[in-house]
Amino acid sequence: MSKAEKGSHLYNIRHSLAHMLAEAVLEMFPEAKLGTGPVTDNGFYYDFDLPRTLIPEDLKLIEKKMRKFVQQNQSFVRRDEPLEPAKEFLKKIGQPYKIELVEKFAEQKGVDTVSFYENVREADGKAVFVDLCEGGHVENTREIDPKSFKLSAISSAYWQADENNAQMQRIYGLAFESAEELKKFEMQLEEARKRDHRKIGKELGLFTFSELVGAGLPLFTQRGTLLRDTIIKTIQGIQSRYGYQNVWIPHIAKRDLYETSGHWDKFKDDLFHVKGKHDTEFVMKPMNCPHHTQIYKSQRRSYRDLPMPMAEVTTNYRDEQPGELLGLSRVRSLTQDDGHVFCTVDQIKEVSGDIVKIIKEFYTLLGMWGTDTYWVSLSVRDPEKPEKYLGESKNWDKAEKFLEEIAQEQELNFKRVEGEAAFYGPKLDFMFLDALGREWQLATIQIDFVMPQRFELEYDAEDNKPHRPVMVHRAIAGSIERFLSVIIEHFAGAFPYWLAPVQTKILPVSDPFLPYAQKIADELRAAGVRVEVDASSETLGKKIRKAELEKIPYMMVVGEKEQNESTVNVRDYATKEQKTVKVGEFLKQVESA
Numbered sequence: 001m002s003k004a005e006k007g008s009h010l011y012n013i014r015h016s017l018a019h020m021l022a023e024a025v026l027e028m029f030p031e032a033k034l035g036t037g038p039v040t041d042n043g044f045y046y047d048f049d050l051p052r053t054l055i056p057e058d059l060k061l062i063e064k065k066m067r068k069f070v071q072q073n074q075s076f077v078r079r080d081e082p083l084e085p086a087k088e089f090l091k092k093i094g095q096p097y098k099i100e101l102v103e104k105f106a107e108q109k110g111v112d113t114v115s116f117y118e119n120v121r122e123a124d125g126k127a128v129f130v131d132l133c134e135g136g137h138v139e140n141t142r143e144i145d146p147k148s149f150k151l152s153a154i155s156s157a158y159w160q161a162d163e164n165n166a167q168m169q170r171i172y173g174l175a176f177e178s179a180e181e182l183k184k185f186e187m188q189l190e191e192a193r194k195r196d197h198r199k200i201g202k203e204l205g206l207f208t209f210s211e212l213v214g215a216g217l218p219l220f221t222q223r224g225t226l227l228r229d230t231i232i233k234t235i236q237g238i239q240s241r242y243g244y245q246n247v248w249i250p251h252i253a254k255r256d257l258y259e260t261s262g263h264w265d266k267f268k269d270d271l272f273h274v275k276g277k278h279d280t281e282f283v284m285k286p287m288n289c290p291h292h293t294q295i296y297k298s299q300r301r302s303y304r305d306l307p308m309p310m311a312e313v314t315t316n317y318r319d320e321q322p323g324e325l326l327g328l329s330r331v332r333s334l335t336q337d338d339g340h341v342f343c344t345v346d347q348i349k350e351v352s353g354d355i356v357k358i359i360k361e362f363y364t365l366l367g368m369w370g371t372d373t374y375w376v377s378l379s380v381r382d383p384e385k386p387e388k389y390l391g392e393s394k395n396w397d398k399a400e401k402f403l404e405e406i407a408q409e410q411e412l413n414f415k416r417v418e419g420e421a422a423f424y425g426p427k428l429d430f431m432f433l434d435a436l437g438r439e440w441q442l443a444t445i446q447i448d449f450v451m452p453q454r455f456e457l458e459y460d461a462e463d464n465k466p467h468r469p470v471m472v473h474r475a476i477a478g479s480i481e482r483f484l485s486v487i488i489e490h491f492a493g494a495f496p497y498w499l500a501p502v503q504t505k506i507l508p509v510s511d512p513f514l515p516y517a518q519k520i521a522d523e524l525r526a527a528g529v530r531v532e533v534d535a536s537s538e539t540l541g542k543k544i545r546k547a548e549l550e551k552i553p554y555m556m557v558v559g560e561k562e563q564n565e566s567t568v569n570v571r572d573y574a575t576k577e578q579k580t581v582k583v584g585e586f587l588k589q590v591e592s593a
């Protein structure tokens, strides 16, 4: 969102503030040894070797000093020095890490001079701070709004990211061009914290992790499974109109399968290996494409069988680094809404065009298909590096042309990106922006000329000769777990009615009205509504607060009046409106919604 390119004004502001940070730390700890201080995606950091551990209160003091320095209108003045005098100088001012940097520059870049930047105070022309640096600053700190930055965190880091080196303390700062932008960023950060899918998943009771089961292996509750199933059934419902039928494959396969597909060499260390009683070596499947080729290959195929779509929602297993696991975003068991279409080169347009229609319909339902909420990368070859791509170039030419035609004819918001194609074929990658403006790649259509060759797939063409089919890989939601993490945060847990795991919750005002509540629930269930009754002994007030927290689209309060009149009192979560209606009226209203 706020990433600053080197050379931009924002970059210069951030980098200059790193100098201000070092200047402030040195004023506080004259014996501090400076590490390095680069620009980050939303500010800057600087590493220090300090006489004591920093506490959060220190940040306020350091920040205050930085503000003072910024307001002194310090200018950045460059000075070049040959290597030896530079090292002498750094020794004199007691900065051993900087001496290491000079030696590293000399060795890696072959330079014979290095540059220093001095900060010169406007009032008395005095040089108040100096740092070894290659440049990229504002001319003068008066260009920096003293309210546009903030120190945000402390962490530890090893010098040069090597754990054999000294441990340093890292101070992070946020920095923008204006105080408003800083405020906006902080609000977004706060909103992202509130929407964190791990927090909401817990509040809504959607999924859990168990130490006994293992890290990165989410367990879905009844509600969470309803949510998953609704997504899966919706996609299946849409694609069945385009001829997709489900297949099913086992979750382990012989190593030979992945040797043939070519994945073994690259990915064998990221797989879970399974050893049976006999000698055969199995792995938990990390993907489904190779299995699906074997279903295709189980019979002699004719051009009349093509295109042949097959789909499957199935779980794959990858041995991710424990440190990289994160809620549902990064898991070891990921469920793919996978699909493959085997077709001829000339059918690529029709097949991919249908997949685009499926993607469009699904994301329209989610309210995410707007010109400013998605874009498509038409990922094609790098014309400079034809050797990077496998397969016949005349087929590539055709496939790239077809995908571009589809993008134009279906009026996709697309960009042609050269060099982004996979080595096995061009693709369309669909990026969506969530409610916080973060971009996620979710759906994809990938043409593959290579796998059919590795598995020697064939079909008999009209000329009665065997030809090689093309394989089109497609995902609509991508990994269901990652997709869930995105939409939980996008909707902040308040799902649209069609997607909500519990659509309606019935709250009897007290126990005597429980039978009536159950009767209404039966009626709603018969009409296909996902409904729950709160049969707890809590007060009505507490029941209402609980349903609110669960973000259930409609709650229905039933008591004496409702029972006598055969009605329900409906409260709409989104609009906060309340009204008393007959069940039939409610059903009519939600059906048309």
Ligand SMILES: [Zn+2]
Pocket (backbone or CB within 6 Å): 015, 019, 117, 133, 134, 135, 136, 137
């Ligand atoms: Zn600098």
Ligand SMILES: [Zn+2]
Pocket (backbone or CB within 6 Å): 288, 289, 339, 340, 473, 474
């Ligand atoms: Zn695939």
